[in-house]
Amino acid sequence: MELLHGFQTIFAFDTLFLIFTGVVGGLIIGALPGLSAFTALAIMLPFTFGMEAVNGISFLMAVYVGGCSGGLISAILLGIPGTPSSIATCFDGYPMAKKGEAKKALGAAILFSFIGGLIGAVVLSFAGPHIAKVALKFNSYDYFAIILFSLTTVSALSEGSIVKGLLSCLLGITFGFVGTDSLSSYYRYTFGINKLANGFNLVPVLIGLFAVSQIMLAAREKASSSKVIGISDIIQKEVKGFGFSFKEFLSYLKTAIPSAIIGLLIGILPGLGGNVSNLLAYSYAKKTSKHPEDFGTGVVEGVVASETANNATVGGALIILLTLGIPGDNATSMIMAGFQLHDVTPGPLLFKTSGVLVYAILAAFIVANIVFFLVEYYGLSLFVKMLSIPSTLLLPIVIVCCFVGSYCANNNSLDILIMVLFGFLGYVLKRNKFPLAPLVVGFILAPSLETYLRRSLMKTEGSFLPVLQSPIAAVFLLITVFAVGFTVYGEIKKVHETGKGKMI
Amino acid sequence: MIVSEKKKNVYAGIVLLLFAIFIYVVSFWIPESKSDILGSRFFPRCTAILMGILSGILTLSSIEFRKREETEDGFTQQTGLNHSLLLTCLALILYYLIILQLGFVITSIAYLFCQCLILLPKEDYRNRKKMMITLAISVLVPVAINFIFWKIFMIALPVGNLFM
Incomplete structure (x- = not known):
């Protein structure tokens, strides 16, 4: 009922226009490699100074949704993730484009981004406060185990050895x-460079490694080859609708639903955002697939897993932001700054003190997802035209x-x-067949892993036993051991079967 | 120069082993904290040790497989630097060094034009139309980006120390 009031609040011309503008702006900025949803929010935040709270925060929500979804375009067409949330989209989206299936990859990415976003929005609206209560019970042991699990699975399941x-x-x-050690405040590995006190910024690291x-x-x-190989040289297959049948759509849902759940859960956990959820969902889809060896060569399920998860993460991240006042990632921290600009304090009391505003924001989030879907779907041919630009x-x-x-x-x-x-490093690693995804995930999660x-x-005064006694931590640590053990066993078996080395 | 993949793994393993030793040695310069049991040196050392072990495994197993491959046709890959790659690296470094002196617009125009020339096939150098398009894009893109950021987003891109 409150959500209906929320829709009533935002169904004004200026609010809807701002949501539309925010989505389009976010999509354009998010599509450009190097300019993430965070950058889009950073650029757009000053524009909200003169707006009312409902308009300003709805606008930022729309930019966030657009920014997160724009990354899929460059991930598929250029093989460069426009945002950290679309790293895994490159793994299969770009090979699909190279096979002439760019339109199908884009169709699947747009549709399942929308589905992921919508699932996130629905859960945020109806189950948000309840889910946050569970996350509130997690302690530092649990966070440590979850991060360790993320790191090992991403390393074990990435391409190569x-x-x-x-x-x-x-x-x-x-x-x-x-940078600065968060617990002792001592500088580590800064070599006297004060500008490194806050460590390496994620944006240049990511842009360097990938772009x-x-x-x-x-x-x-x-x-x-005396000719630059780009997908502009490849004839793209014409498609109807999204590029796949209803039967295929139903089969993709088997990948999409668990990916949406992974995205939501990761989004709820502070510090873990779309940049982790898309990789975890991709790893899950690969591991549970009947043909895991096809992943990375251009399969739709890879794109579906990544895009459903990263858009569902937005809903999850907003749950923790609105109910606990904790920004899940750097983009939600920008939205939190937007709240503060308008004298609104996110947290458990927000639903009581500013109920009208909260449900208006939730309604704006749902509308932004619908707008992004329509704009990206109907602008698809325009985005595909980017293929005609020579890669040179x-x-x-x-x-x-x-x-x-x-x-x-x-x-x-x-x-x-x-x-x-980091560009030079990325080149050397790619040439030597080292996967880049574990490096990025390790870089993002290392400070949290250590701190927790x-x-x-x-x-526990130095004892590790209480960590194992925590049920959530124990479950994740056990899964980690099994996942690594299973992968190592598989690698050893493969080496024995082939007779000569494939392990390294 | 043709180098087998296993040989590249041996080099990669040695470089990473040296890097792990470097990380471990530099950890002695981190002040020892007493605020918690593990302290600020523990994790870097732990990571360095793990990296050392894994790079050792990578090196040793690659040497072992290389011995086996000597009688077989191992996978080989052409390596060595080439002119286009070298010029791209040089252009990127110069772009960073000059952007702070000459500002975003002038440096970006020069970089874009040079980088396009590096990537263009040699036969296109004599194609006047393609060269004109390259030049036009090299000028228009930085000017448009600077205009958007300066006039619309109110964000100043580097103007260059020479013009300040």
């Missing part, structure tokens, strides 16, 4: 140490946008250098 996956993850964790390395690979391919022109333009994105994240010129250096373990041991 488990040794390289784990090494890549450890490399990411090491980069996560740079800058891409142009270096393109330059190398040009030299070895597009990639340098992307690099210029990446420089702007890296610089704007903190107005710090050092971030540009970090982006270039140290806090847990502070509570």
Whole structure:
């Protein structure tokens, strides 16, 4: 009933216009590699100064939804994740585009982004307060076990050997140490550079690893083949509707529903956002598939898993933000800043003190999902036209946008250098067949992993036993051991079967 | 230069082992905290040890497989630097170094034009139409980005130390 009042509040021309503008702006910015939903929110936040609270926060919600969904376009068409939430979309979306199935990949990504977003919105509206109560009961032991589980599964299940996956993850964790230690406040690995006190910013690290390395690979391919290989050279198959039948749609739901649940649960956990959920959902889909070996070669299920999860995560992240006042990731922290701009304090009391505003925001979130679906679906042909731009022109333009994105994240010129250096690292790792996803996940989760373990041991005075006695932590640690053990067993079996080394 | 994948794994393992040793050694410069049991040095050292073990496994197993492969046709890959790659790396470094001196617009125009030339096939250099399009895009894109950020978003991109 309250939600109906919420819809009544936002059904005014100016509010609906702002939601539409926010979605379109978010989509455009999110589609550009290097400019994430966070950057879109950072750019749009100043515009909300003069707006009423309902309009301003609805606008930011629309930018967030658009920004998170825009990343799929560059992930599929260029193989570069426009946002951290669409890393796993590249794994199968880009190979599909290279096979001439870009339109089918885009159709699936748009439809399942919408479904994921809608599931997130419904759960946020009806079950939000109840789910938050469960998350509130999680302690530092549980968070430690969940993060460890995320790190090991992503490393074990990523493309290539488990040794390289784990090494890549450890490399990411090491980069996560740079900056101030959160518990002791001592500097670590800053080498006297004060600008590194807050560590490496995620935006330049991500842009460097994925985008800058891409142009270096393109330059190398040009030299070895005398022609730059881009999907603009590939004839794309024409499709009707979303590019698949209703029967196929029903079969994709088997992947989409668990992915939406993963997305929601990850979104609820603070610190874990769409950048983790899309990878976890992808890993889950790969592990449970009858043909896991096809993943990474261009299967629709890979795109479905990633896009359903990352959009469902938005709903989950908003649950924790609205009910507990905890921003789940850097994008929701920008929305929290938007709340503060309008003298609204998110938290358990928000539903009581500002009920009208909360349900208006929830209604705006649902409307933004519908608007994004319509805009992206009907603008699909326009986005596919991006294929006609030669990669020799597009990639340098992307690099210029990446420089702007890296610089704007903190107005710090050092971030540009970090982006270039991580680009070189990404190129070397790609050339040596090291998966990049574990590195990124390791880098994002390392500080939380360390903080939660140290806090847990502070509570238990150094004993690890109470950590194992916590049911949630024990379950996740057990799953971690089984997942790693199962993967190692599979690798050893494969080596024995083939007779010669495939493990490394 | 043709280098087998196993040989590349050996090099990668050695580099990562050296990196792990570096991380472990530098951890001695982190002040020892007494606020908690593990302290601020524990995790970096733990990670360095794990990385050292795994890079050792990578190196040793690759050496073992290489010995086996000596009589077989192992997978090989052409390596070595090439001009396009070298020029792209140089362009990226120069872009970073010059952007702070000459500002976003001038540096981006120069970078875009040079990078497009690096990526374009040689036969396109004589195609006047393609060169004109490349030049037009190289000028229009940075000007448009700067205009949007400066006039619409009110965000100043680097103007360059020479013009300040």
